[in-house]
Amino acid sequence: MTNPDFVTGVGIAGCGRMGAPMLAALRAAGFDAKGFDVRPPSDFGALAPHVLALPDFAAQLTTLITVVRDIAQTDDVLFGAQNLLAAAPNLSTVIISSTLSPRYVRALRDRIPPRITLIDAPMSGAAVAAEEARLSFMLGGEPLDIATHQPLFEAIGAHFHHMGAFGAGMQAKVLNNLLAASNTAMTRLVLDWADQSGLDERALLDLIHTSSGQNWLASGFEEIEFARDGWEADNTIGILTKDVASALDAAPEGADTALPDLIKAQIRALKPRA
The missing domain is CATH 1.10.1040.10 (N-(1-d-carboxylethyl)-l-norvaline Dehydrogenase; domain 2)
Known part of the structure; x- marks a missing residue:
């Protein structure tokens, strides 16, 4: 069951092999989730109406889940080409689900304003698990923050492991x-x-x-x-x-x-x- 606080405003940046089925699973669970990708929406078949251009994606965004490939693309999403930290006026939570260096992830806390909640939530299971909404998540962050966002994780996963403070999941x-x-x-x-x-x-x-x-x-x-x-x-x-x-x-x-x-x-x- 979805949490009313998160029905809208959820966005996935990086709608590739993992991000696209995660977006589909969120929507199937009742979230009005949107996606953003550097590829055009026409590449996404049935999901195309829910993959938005950057201005529209940023305007609606409150909870960002990043599923891009690497550090360079994560930097683009947060600070660079997409710069969602500046472009999304209502952004309140960033969830890092890409697999990245833990050193880089921990350093994000000093680069991102303290008002924004940070959770690292990399996942395991390959695309088949994403398509079947049974991913395994390794979670790092404050316990209350993770509990608050648990409805999101339950919509796309089946196993949840809180490993410690921000960065421990990665x-x-x-x-x-x-x-x-x-x-x-x-x-x-x-x-x-x-x-x-x-x-x-x-x-x-x-x-x-x-x-x-x-x-x-x-x-x-x-x-x-x-x-x-x-x-x-x-x-x-x-x-x-x-x-x-x-x-x-x-x-x-x-x-x-x-x-x-x-x-x-x-x-x-x-x-x-x-």
Whole structure:
């Protein structure tokens, strides 16, 4: 059930692979949510009437959820090309749902006026979970702020983990994605070796799902949209290398980073799998 305080004024910046289904889920839950993207509204099919030009998006905005790709695009949304901090006169809450360096996220508190509530809410589950409104959220922020905005998260997610103060959700997310990247690299290597050994892919994946090698990528191999992709700078496999870099940026001082560095190189070397 929606909270009347949030029925209007909710906006998603970045209506791509994750943002578009999140916008659809919010609207299905009763929120009059709007979207903004650098692509024209005509690219969004049934969602097109709800993806607005920047002036209209900014004028209605009170709660902003950013789902753009990286730090540069987040800076554009908040301070640069879109500059919603200045362009949206009624903006009261910013929710960061992109996966970014925790150092960058924590530093936002000093760059954004104190009157604006900040929550970091990166999510996990891939596009299929966004489409089915069952994302897992890692939340950072004041407990009251998170409780107040919980109706938004419940409209698009199924699992909610409050990890601590602002920035803690992002720290948890990059550590989670470091594991996801390692599982991706090793699962793909195992499947390549299985091909060369004459093992059937489906039979092996079924075995892995019920055995000690079980992991998210292997268990969802047919549903996860990027499971067979090779690395490209602008696809989800490419984003995984960015996420590993974000984890490395927040590594403890003096930490041994050899294994994460290797994982990043292995992900970058992935080729498409038929």
